[in-house]
Amino acid sequence: DVKVTQSSRYLVKRTGEKVFLECVQDMDHENMFWYRQDPGLGLRLIYFSYDVKMKEKGDIPEGYSVSREKKERFSLILESASTNQTSMYLCASSFRDSYGYTFGSGTRLTVV
Amino acid sequence: AQSVTQLDSQVPVFEEAPVELRCNYSSSVSVYLFWYVQYPNQGLQLLLKYLSGSTLVESINGFEAEFNKSQTSFHLRKPSVHISDTAEYFCAVSRSHSGGYNKLIFGAGTRLAVHP
Numbered sequence: 416d417v418k419v420t421q422s423s424r425y426l427v428k429r430t431g432e433k434v435f436l437e438c439v440q441d442m443d444h445e446n447m448f449w450y451r452q453d454p455g456l457g458l459r460l461i462y463f464s465y466d467v468k469m470k471e472k473g474d475i476p477e478g479y480s481v482s483r484e485k486k487e488r489f490s491l492i493l494e495s496a497s498t499n500q501t502s503m504y505l506c507a508s509s510f511r512d513s514y515g516y517t518f519g520s521g522t523r524l525t526v527v
Numbered sequence: 528a529q530s531v532t533q534l535d536s537q538v539p540v541f542e543e544a545p546v547e548l549r550c551n552y553s554s555s556v557s558v559y560l561f562w563y564v565q566y567p568n569q570g571l572q573l574l575l576k577y578l579s580g581s582t583l584v585e586s587i588n589g590f591e592a593e594f595n596k597s598q599t600s601f602h603l604r605k606p607s608v609h610i611s612d613t614a615e616y617f618c619a620v621s622r623s624h625s626g627g628y629n630k631l632i633f634g635a636g637t638r639l640a641v642h643p
Contacts (some may be wrong), residue, residue, distance in 0.1 A: 417571070450633075455536065457617060458571075458633040473630075505570060514559055514578065514629050516622055518570035 418442075419519035421506050427525045434493040436522050438506030445511040447489035449473075449481065451504040452521070464489055467512070496526045529554040530557055531636035541552050541642050542610055545557045548603040548637045550618030560601040561619040561631065571617065577601065588612075 432504035438447065448464050450458040450473075460473030462481040463511040470481050478500060482490045489508075493500055503523050534549040552558060559578050563571040575586040582594040592603045601618060618634040 446629075448630075450600065455635055457531075457533075457635040458631075460630060460632075507571075510628070512629070514576060515573060516563070516571075516631060518563075518572070520568075520570045 419506055419508055419517050421504075421519040421522045424520065425523050425525075427527060428493075428496050432493075432496045432526075433463060434496050434524070434526075436491040436493075436504055436506075436524070438491070438508075438519055439487055439506040440489075440517070441487065442508060442510075442517065443486070443500065444508035444517070445446045445486070446509045446513075448516070449479075449489065449491045449507075450505045450507065451475070452505055458505065460503055461491065466512045484527050493524075498526050500524065501526045529558065529620050529622060529632050531618050531632055531634035532591065533616075533618050535637050536561050537638045537640065539640045540608055541640060543607045545606050546604065546608050546612075548616050548618075548639065549611045550603065550622045550634060551584065552618075553599065554599075554620060554622070555606045556622060559621045559629075560592075560594060561621065562586075562590070562601075562603050563617045563619060563633075565617065565636075566615070574603075574616070593634050607643045608639070609640050610643060612639060614639060 419440045448463040449461045464470045464483040480492045506519040561576045562614045564572040564574045565571045574610045584593045619631045621629045
């Protein structure tokens, strides 16, 4: 069964910590995406990557960075976590030129 | 810029009743339209999509959506809902990019609650 795996289901971090959210896909997809999901706002795109070592800013990149050293892994980094980054984070992947996204189950991050 | 508006944040309905979840989009170019469903504590799953051809598209579990270009809408309907349809539903729009990636822009979501 093909899947997108997010390393943590729940995470609690302190303000100012550097936080790493990991996402791994086993479908050989070229494209990978990070979204955050907040009530009443839906999903907002943070960053995406269309190839290894390639990245593009989404709609809300401030306070985040990403890393894609290998095709199957896409990491989201919170350089200095703040309480307004408390959210559900969803990773997704797709083939090049495909409209079919496969989503992970999400990481619920709480920053205290 | 593209945007998606889901007109209802919550829709309560009784089991076996019909339901319509409304979605409007704004775009000056051709778009592709999607409905995703998120069951509790899960990620999003693709429910159905419109890329081209027939404006009425159907899913395997009885949902359908109709692309209406003149009204810029893509409403989701089901003639008879089940308790198991309780979930959050997201409408999304996409436009292709020359780089080979397609970004999805999501609406705020509609929470469908089916009551016995």
